[in-house]
Amino acid sequence: MKILIIEDEARIAKRIERMTRNFFDKEVQILLADSLENGLITIDQHEIDLLLLDLNLNGEDGFEILQAFVARSFHTIIISAYTDKAITAFAYGVLDFVPKPFDENRLTQAFMRFTTPGKQLNEDISFLAVKKGKAVRLIRIKDIRYIKGAGIYTELHLSDNHIELHDKSLESLEKLLPSTFERIHKSFIVCWHEADKLIVEPGGKYSMLLKNAELLPVGRSKYKEIRHKMI
Structure with missing residues (x-):
C-alpha cells in the first residue's frame, strides 16, 4: 500500500x-x-x-x-x-x-x-468526478440512477441514459455515497429513489425493477434486508 x-x-x-x-x-x-x-x-x-x-x-x-x-x-x-x-x-x-x-x-x-469495508455514510457529497480526456467532469449525485461494477472501474448510469466511466471501484464508491444509495448485488449500487419494486423470479432469483423499467439483479444475501427497507 x-x-x-x-x-x-x-x-x-x-x-x-x-x-x-x-x-x-x-x-x-x-x-x-x-x-x-x-x-x-x-x-x-x-x-x-x-x-x-x-x-x-x-x-x-x-x-x-x-x-x-x-x-x-x-x-x-x-x-x-x-x-x-x-x-x-x-x-x-x-x-x-x-x-x-x-x-x-x-x-x-x-x-x-x-x-472498514461497506458503507461509510457521507451525506454531504454532492457529485462524483469523472475524467474526460484531460478534463474532469462533475456528475451530480442526484443524476445517478445506479452504478455498475466493471472490474477495477465502475459505470455511472445516469437519469439521461448516458453512462460515464469512473476510476473508483464499487467498494470505494460505497464508502462515499449517501444513504439514498444501497448495494443490492456484488456488481450493483442503486439509488433508492429509482427503485420501484422487488421481483421474485423462477429458480430463486431476485431482481429490482426500476422506475424506468430497467431490471437489476439482487443478491440472495441482500434480498431480505432490501425487502425490509422497501416495506
Whole structure:
C-alpha cells in the first residue's frame, strides 16, 4: 500500500507519518511532499492508495490537488485547520476531514473509515468526478440512477441514459455515497429513489425493477434486508 502525505510543515508531516505507521502494517510505503508542485508530481509518478492532504501549502491551495485528481481511484483524507472548507471537501468526495489540531485517536478514526469495508455514510457529497480526456467532469449525485461494477472501474448510469466511466471501484464508491444509495448485488449500487419494486423470479432469483423499467439483479444475501427497507 502506498500512502502520500502532502504537508508543508516538516514537524507535522513527521507526526502524521508516525501515526500512519502506527496504524498500518509496517510494509506500507509512505511518500512525502511539502508543496503543491511536489504533490502533483508525486501523484503523477506513483499509483497511490490513500492521500493525506493539507489545504494550505505555503499559501497555495491544496484544493487544486483535490480538483485535479478527484476522479482518481485513491481515497483522500483532508488534514487541515481550515474547517470552514469541510463541507466543500466532502462535496468533492473526500473520505474524511480531520481538523487541526488533531490527536492520534481522531486520525485513527479516519483510517478506520478507509480500512472498514461497506458503507461509510457521507451525506454531504454532492457529485462524483469523472475524467474526460484531460478534463474532469462533475456528475451530480442526484443524476445517478445506479452504478455498475466493471472490474477495477465502475459505470455511472445516469437519469439521461448516458453512462460515464469512473476510476473508483464499487467498494470505494460505497464508502462515499449517501444513504439514498444501497448495494443490492456484488456488481450493483442503486439509488433508492429509482427503485420501484422487488421481483421474485423462477429458480430463486431476485431482481429490482426500476422506475424506468430497467431490471437489476439482487443478491440472495441482500434480498431480505432490501425487502425490509422497501416495506
